Amino acid sequence: MQGPHPVPQRRVQAAGAGLSRRGAAGRLAAVTGATGFLGRQIVRALAAEGWRVRILARRDPVDPLWREATPEVVIGDLGDRTALNRLCEGADVVIHGAGLVKAPNRAAFDAVNVAGARRVAEAAAGAPHVLLVSSLTAREPRLSHYGASKHAGEQTMAEVLQDRLTIARPCAIYGPGDRELLPVFQAAAASPILPVLSEAGRVAMIHVEDAARQTAALxxxxxxxxxxxxCDERPDGYSWRELMAAAARACDRTPRLAPVPSALVHAIGITNDFTVLLRRTPMLTSAKARELLHPDWAVSPEERSEGLPRAIYDLEAGFSATVAWYRSAAWMKH
Structure with missing residues (x-):
């Protein structure tokens, strides 16, 4: 479901046909959200393609992923217009990846995902190309405040930048360093029963390294x-049974899969909404329940780009690599 002024949905012909490493050499990419789960990998992917990289960060970061990348750091945040101007000055492309994924209300989401996006767009007025890393949830903005804020951020940047804007919508991202799916793998390693949230739903997935490579190509x-x-090489997505069974195999377990009534998932989300009053922001809120139970997070051919790099990881290899990382980082004991 789109808002009242949707971004035009047209077939993308080879929009991601990237430059070679030689062609990217010397070009400058300015990146927000560079220290986040996906952003760290985007910086790495850009450096591997020969880009010079400049990032916005609240402090000078040290990241083991960047052993071969030495990004220039502009100290600041999305509320600092001076820092944003310095970030974007002379950039060949500006990649806006910063954003909130959890917040207590719509206003808190909008303060970052909409107002922050507008400030980046205004600072990037001289850049020939701006790439917004949005979310597939922006396709269904009525499901959650998060999806609505991402959709509004897309609209805001499109108003300012017009045909200089590329919008990337990653589907569900997973991989080393991901804290959001960690509880799923912890349950798969320890529980004799795993929940199946929906028998009909389809969920497209992508490993974080593949998402970063595709972003760099765009x-x-x-x-x-x-x-x-x-997305990965399964744009039609995965069933919840496939996802939970693959998570269990990655943990060398074979638990029983049990359907969970959707009413129960909604009830848990509604109950968790009240914890916002205690200044906690749980991941499974009523809005998140609506997102999880939405039946169609698959990707249509019209939403893909023919020129993007093919995903390296399928679900089995990706989940196995993720669990191996969790164990090496002591995030999982089993």
Whole structure:
């Protein structure tokens, strides 16, 4: 469901046809959200393609992923217009990946995902190409405040930048360093029963390294005329049974899969909404329940770009690598 002024949905023809490493050499990419789960990998992918990288950060970061990348750091945040101007000055592409995924209310989401997006767009007025890393949830803005704020952020940047904007919509991202799916793997390693949230739903997935490589390819190409969804080689998505069974196999377990009534998932989400009053922001809120139970997070051919790199990880390899990382980092004991 789109808002009252949807971004045009047109077939994207090879929008992600990226430059070679040689072609990207010397070009400058300015990145917000560089220290986040996906952002760290985007910086790494850009450096591997020969880009010079400049990032916005609240402090000078040290990241083991960046052993071969030495990004220039502009100290500041999305509320600092001076820092944003310095970040974007002379950039060949500006990649806006910063955003909130959890917040107590719509206003808190909008303060970052909409107002912050506008400030980045205004600071990037001189850049020939701006790439917004949005979310597939922006396709269904009525499901949650998060999805609505991402959709509004897309609209805001499109108003300012017009045909200089590319919108990337990653589907569900997982991989090393991901805290959101960690409880799923912890349950898969320890529980004799795993829940199946829906028998009909389809969920497209992508490993974080593949999402970063596809983002870097989009950055190297011309602005895309319509939002581009980032996903693995299964754009039709996975059933919840497939996802839970694959998580269990990655943990060398074979638990029983049990359907969970959707009413129960909604009830848990509604109950958790009240913890906001205690200044806690749980991941499973009523809004998140609506997102999880939405039947169609698959990706249509019109939403993909023919020129993007093929995903390296399928679900089995990706989940196995993720669990191996969790164990090596002592995030999982089993």
């Amino acid at each position: 950055a190297a190409g011309p602005p895309a005329p319509a939002p581009v969804v980032l």
